[in-house]
Amino acid sequence: MPSPAPRDKRLFTPGPLTTSRTVKEAMLHDLGSRDAAFIETIRAIRHDLLAVAGLLPEHGYEAILMQGSGTFGLEAVVGSVVPPDGRLLVLVNGAYGTRIAKMAEILGIATLLLAVPEDQTPDPEAVEAVLADHPDVTHVFVVHCETTTGILNPIQAIGERVKAHGAVYGVDAMSSFGAIPIDLPACGIDFLVTSANKCLEGVPGFAVILARREALLATEGYARSLSLNLLDQWRGLEANGQFRFTPPTHTLLAFRQALQELQAEGGVSGRAARYRANHDTVVAGLRALGLRPFLDPALQSYIITSFHYPKDPRFDFDTFYRRLSDRGLVIYPGKVSQANLFRIGHIGRLTPQDMQDLVDAVAEVLAGMGVSLPLGA
């Protein structure tokens, strides 16, 4: 497997992530955005994304690329697919669900929330009950892997309820697509959003939307933005193979290489196996030190894991973070309101050996801070 450039710190974060040297090297070219070679790059990427999702032509899905980070892709979907008289139900168990609700509010979309605590998943039966109580709900959005904690939401069971209600279903699969298998037709997903720089292991610069063509075509006239108009973006790509406005050329070159590396790794299942091994290494290693994961293992994804701070009063997160970073290992702060946590990402071009190096460094850094190990012993 290609390794990252030796001088770079290793990123145990939810993204941007450590990428392969070959993905970075793919950017060492300047391509005209109207040039045939670049148009072919866009075509191949759109084609290959559908293949990564296991989608065949008869499934009727389209891959749309949208400049910007993942949030821009989400805002393009939310702002383009809900009609003026529509009502959006957002399922919330973390910061990214909250963000979808906030963008809907700013866009003036009538919104309903079904919120559960950050260590729990939305119950599909509760979703069904809310939909029964609110027949005016036209759209339902949920986050697949809530990166806030690493919890994995049951998108298929929820999707079945959404489809029974006849609503349009959107899934934020930002931190899961490419590493957790998602059967879009079986889940009833109409719009899925992900980004170049998470499990697909590209560099930042654009979002990916997989849209069911029929649901997309039904959104004529709904878009609340010029640049984030999903239908127009698709029409532009279909008409001449180009972006409507300046594309992230170098990011797209890197992404084409990243997709080839995904395929070489054995596709989604190959990547899943490595990330799962990464996760298992970190969780076993940090548990042995006495650190406690925040989530019930049954709800935990192999994407990112949240750990409680050690109870020892000598523990200080900023010092912990800095000392790990000084060793070339970048972790991530926690994001939940009700507990003091830090997070370790298992995604990007890292292996179980990298995870073991982190575990060893955590043991040394905690010992250096005077935190007695194993904790709680």
Ligand SMILES: Cc1ncc(COP(=O)(O)O)c(C=O)c1O
């Ligand atoms: C689940 C989820 N949704 C949305 C986002 C936002 O993506 P971005 O930071 O690329 O805008 C993230 C980023 O980590 C995420 O994990």
